[in-house]
Amino acid sequence: MKQTILSLIIFATMLVGATPSAQAGCTNATLHGAYGFFASVTLLPAGTPRSILGVLSFDGKGTFTATLEFNTDGSISNPTDTGPYNVNADCTGQLITNGGTGIVDIVIVDGGKEFYQLRRIPATTFFGFNTAKKQIPDDNQQ
DSSP states (O other): OHHHHHHHHHHHHHHHHHSOOOOOOOOGGGSEEEEEEEEEEEETTTTEEEEEEEEEEEESSSEEEEEEEEEETTEEEOOEEEEEEEEOTTSEEEEEEGGGTEEEEEEEEGGGTEEEEEEEESTTEEESOOEEEESSGGGGGO
16 A cells, blocks of 8 residues: 555656646747848849848837848948837837838747848848847856
8 A cells, every 4th residue: 555655756756857847938038049040032023122130129128129141142241220129028029120010920930049030121122031049148148
């Protein structure tokens, strides 16, 4: 009888230990520091190719800055941008770009080490694939 009770206690302890812990979710603080990215896009409706190399820097409080290099059909430019961002508990969010006229949807992955982004507004740009990765991994430990 004692062995049965002991076995049940050990089994119950193993079950509790095997239960996955709930993740805390994301906040604006999840994005903190600099993220580098490259995107190859097509400007619509003309079909003009554009490559974008950039760094997005987040303050962890809801403001980002962007330092970019565009190669638009062979013409180089270096725009900058700054604006608000919002991160939801489910690790999705938005960047408000171009002085409030653009929206970029994001999905944060790998504990904030990288995120995927897709420009939604204006709809004149099509992103083929775009991932931003943390430049300095320990950067969000501040």
